[in-house]
Amino acid sequence: MINNVNLADIRSFVLIAQLGNFTKAAESLNVSRSHVSRQISALESRMGVSLVTRTTRSLKLTYAGERFYKQCESALMQVEQALLAAVDDTEQVQGHIRINSVGGPLGEDVVANYVGQFMRQHQDITVEIDFSSPRIDLIEDQFDIAFRMGKLEDANFIGRHLSDIEMVTLASPDYLATSGEPEHPKQLLEHRVLRGSVTRWSYQHQADESRYEVSVSAHLVCKNGRALVAGALQGNGIIRVPAMYCMNEIEQGSLVPIMRNWKVESVPFYAIYHRDKYQPKRLKAFIDFMQQQFK
Numbered sequence: 001m002i003n004n005v006n007l008a009d010i011r012s013f014v015l016i017a018q019l020g021n022f023t024k025a026a027e028s029l030n031v032s033r034s035h036v037s038r039q040i041s042a043l044e045s046r047m048g049v050s051l052v053t054r055t056t057r058s059l060k061l062t063y064a065g066e067r068f069y070k071q072c073e074s075a076l077m078q079v080e081q082a083l084l085a086a087v088d089d090t091e092q093v094q095g096h097i098r099i100n101s102v103g104g105p106l107g108e109d110v111v112a113n114y115v116g117q118f119m120r121q122h123q124d125i126t127v128e129i130d131f132s133s134p135r136i137d138l139i140e141d142q143f144d145i146a147f148r149m150g151k152l153e154d155a156n157f158i159g160r161h162l163s164d165i166e167m168v169t170l171a172s173p174d175y176l177a178t179s180g181e182p183e184h185p186k187q188l189l190e191h192r193v194l195r196g197s198v199t200r201w202s203y204q205h206q207a208d209e210s211r212y213e214v215s216v217s218a219h220l221v222c223k224n225g226r227a228l229v230a231g232a233l234q235g236n237g238i239i240r241v242p243a244m245y246c247m248n249e250i251e252q253g254s255l256v257p258i259m260r261n262w263k264v265e266s267v268p269f270y271a272i273y274h275r276d277k278y279q280p281k282r283l284k285a286f287i288d289f290m291q292q293q294f295k
Contacts, residue, residue, distance in 0.1 A: 006042070006046075009042055009043040012036050012040065013043055013051060028142070050064065095125065095280060097145070097283060099111075099129045099145055100131075100147070101130070101146065105225055106242060107147065114293045125286075145286070149267045150267060158275050161270055164269070165243075165267045167267055168243045170246065170258065175192075175238070185213075192237030193216045193238050194232060194236060194239045198240075205262055226245075229241060238258065271290055
């Protein structure tokens with residue numbers, strides 16, 4: 001039977017199972033949806049079993065399809081690792097790196113600057129950077145590495161700790177002059193707040209280390225730190241952002257730290273990548289370089 005089965009058809013089947021539909025698999029393979037559909041039909045015909053139950057809106061693996069998928073996914077991963085090891089068997093750092101990163105000054109200034117330095121050192125490296133911040137799947141979205149703030153939740157990936165980001169709560173003097181300055185986190189409920197995706201703000205008292213957490217409603221929600229800083233500078237409300245986003249504004253007094261008796265825990269910053277047995281030289285070199293820069 002194995003001589004009659006096309007490996008490309010198996011790869012398409014595995015992609016369909018991973019991505020959940022024919023269209024995404026076709027886009028990933030850069031072929032038409034009908035081509036992928038014919039591949040699966042041909043595979044089922046050669047094997048003599050039904051692998052996928054198709055409907056107009058979704059698909060579901062059959063029992064045979066589920067068993068076949070689990071075995072093939074593991075086998076194809078081993079083949080891919082072998083291919084990577086073979087083509088990457090060189091001392092020269094070369095190839096393409098796809099990066100997903102947080103935006104704002106941390107991503108658009110710091111990460112992008114370090115990427116540029118790495119490319120200058122390795123002329124045969126090409127890079128693609130995406131600054132979208134929603135939760136991404138490194139495998140489905142085909143990224144080699146992602147840069148993220150916050151605690152790691154997915155055990156399927158490796159997180160390399162790069163830095164701890166100092167957080168500050170700020171407002172403009174104009175806003176404080178008209179609205180008053182909160183002294184306790186619970187008073188944030190009485191103020192205008194500009195925030196990103198984090199809805200619960202946690203604080204620890206400097207003296208007795210007691211903790212307080214408040215769910216803030218927002219007058220502006222934006223995941224880009226530059227927009228939050230700009231809103232605060234215009235007197236539109238209170239922000240909580242990495243201190244590095246607005247060091248000049250703090251030094252100049254155009255943004256003022258508030259609730260000085262309450263501190264915000266630093267947020268860890270990670271490089272996240274696949275838990276693969278084999279790591280291409282270009283990715284290993286890039287991760288090591290980024291960690292050294294953040295030190």
